[in-house]
Amino acid sequence: MLGFKRVTIAQHERGLVFRNRSFKTILEPGVYRIFDPLKRVEVQVYDLTVTEFEHARVDFLVEEARATIEKYFTIVELGDREVGVVYKNGRVAGLVAPGKRQLYWRGPVDVRVDRFDFSREFELPQELAKLLARAKPPLAGQVAEAVTAVEVADTTVALLIVDGELAKVLEPGLHAFWKYQRALKTEFVDRRVQSMEVAGQEILTRDKVSLRVNLTALWQALDVVKARAELTNFVEFLYKELQFALREAVGTRTLDELLGDKGVLDREVGDTVRARVEGHGLAVRSVGVKDVILPGEMKEILNQVVQAEKVAQANLIKRREETAATRSLLNTARLMDENPTLLRLKELETLEKVTEKIDKLTVFGGLEGVLKDVVRIQVPSA
Numbered sequence: 001m002l003g004f005k006r007v008t009i010a011q012h013e014r015g016l017v018f019r020n021r022s023f024k025t026i027l028e029p030g031v032y033r034i035f036d037p038l039k040r041v042e043v044q045v046y047d048l049t050v051t052e053f054e055h056a057r058v059d060f061l062v063e064e065a066r067a068t069i070e071k072y073f074t075i076v077e078l079g080d081r082e083v084g085v086v087y088k089n090g091r092v093a094g095l096v097a098p099g100k101r102q103l104y105w106r107g108p109v110d111v112r113v114d115r116f117d118f119s120r121e122f123e124l125p126q127e128l129a130k131l132l133a134r135a136k137p138p139l140a141g142q143v144a145e146a147v148t149a150v151e152v153a154d155t156t157v158a159l160l161i162v163d164g165e166l167a168k169v170l171e172p173g174l175h176a177f178w179k180y181q182r183a184l185k186t187e188f189v190d191r192r193v194q195s196m197e198v199a200g201q202e203i204l205t206r207d208k209v210s211l212r213v214n215l216t217a218l219w220q221a222l223d224v225v226k227a228r229a230e231l232t233n234f235v236e237f238l239y240k241e242l243q244f245a246l247r248e249a250v251g252t253r254t255l256d257e258l259l260g261d262k263g264v265l266d267r268e269v270g271d272t273v274r275a276r277v278e279g280h281g282l283a284v285r286s287v288g289v290k291d292v293i294l295p296g297e298m299k300e301i302l303n304q305v306v307q308a309e310k311v312a313q314a315n316l317i318k319r320r321e322e323t324a325a326t327r328s329l330l331n332t333a334r335l336m337d338e339n340p341t342l343l344r345l346k347e348l349e350t351l352e353k354v355t356e357k358i359d360k361l362t363v364f365g366g367l368e369g370v371l372k373d374v375v376r377i378q379v380p381s382a
Contacts (some may be wrong), residue, residue: 003037009045014072014105015045016055023065024070048107051088058103073103075110081119083146083178085128087112092131095142098180118178122162122217129176134305148184150175157224161185169225169238187228193220193285196235198242201251205258212293215246215269223281230280238277242287297360 009015010033015027017034019041027043034041041144046053053073055061062069069075075095089110096113104111116124124147129357151174152158170186177184198215198380199379205211219238221227221273227234250258250270258265270287277284287350312359318348336346 004033004041005033005039005041007032007043011310012048012108013045014048014107016046018042018044022044023061026068046105048105049109051104051105051107051109051111053105059101062103064102069103070270074106074113076104076113078103078115078332079117081117081181083118084113085178087114087115090129092135092139094139095146097146099228116178118142118180122182123176124176124178129174131267133174133176144241146179148179149178150177150186151186156188159187159189159224159228161187166225166228189221189224191221191224193218196239196242198239198246201243201246205246205250205255206252207254209255209294211250211255211258212291213246213250213289214291214293215242215287216290217242217270217273217287218285219277220283222287228230228280234280234282237280238273238282238284241273242269245276258292261290265289289346306320330362 007015007027009027009029011029013029017024017027021042028115028334035041062075076084078098078100080099083098084093084102084106085092088094095204098118102113104113123129129149132143132147133151135143150158150160150170152170152172154172158175160167160170160175160177161184188301196217196219198217201213201215203211203213215236221234231237246269249265253265269289270284273287274284
């Protein structure tokens, strides 16, 4: 009809009516004929499956027509220290930032918004933390702006730093925190026994010999909070203490003492470092000197010393053997002198060895000649 406007609102739609740019009412599903000869009526149609209501004059609508708006919308109004988690049909669907007003259509989608006051507790509940930390797009984008997720391995401990202050120690597991209005940082510390290498330390011994020492230490952080509170960098602190203890132990010994028993060096360095670091929440499990490296000229001198010692030992052994052999001969000669029969047996033994090397032997005088004339030893008279 002339001057009438036909408007159709479907089952899943609602219409906002504005006359002369002023809000009048909300149309439910149906067919409407609106008299508008001067075309001053505007109907804005919204799909209820898109639950979020976005409008340039939403604040005005809430203030001027709150009763009408509350009938068709769920109104969420958050304070500056509140954040909202939006559930649609029981599933997490989005976040509402602090200080924001958001309207959701009442309709086929059940919308619920849970409020969290992050001024009192900024850590998310465990179940919600798991849902948000593993959210998929498009929710993941909102979560990245609003939530910090920290996953702590079972071999480590994490320190949560909030606005420059230590807030709490995070045990193994997943943790999530609201980012709003605060600066969050986490520091991870391995709770297992760790290895530290102190390599290539140039040190002078007590007898002024320059050498390089490599050291290995096994250590563990027992009280992370205490170590962080008292030390700027407890790893660097431990490294420096190992260096100082090693220099003290080497500098008070001669080269011969160091090479003679490196175990004493291990024990002294270990005891010294333990006394210095255990009061700061650290524990030194063991200390061991891996290598003692000498300069080239010192190696040559030591090789010469070792070679001379070995030659002297060989000569000493040789003299001992010669002395023993001479003593044995002297004892044998005395026995032969005291026992003529033994002397005769020795003569026959000598004869047997001689005959093994002679092809032909002519003997005169029979057996008596063999026994008396072939081998004759003149025994000096007493």
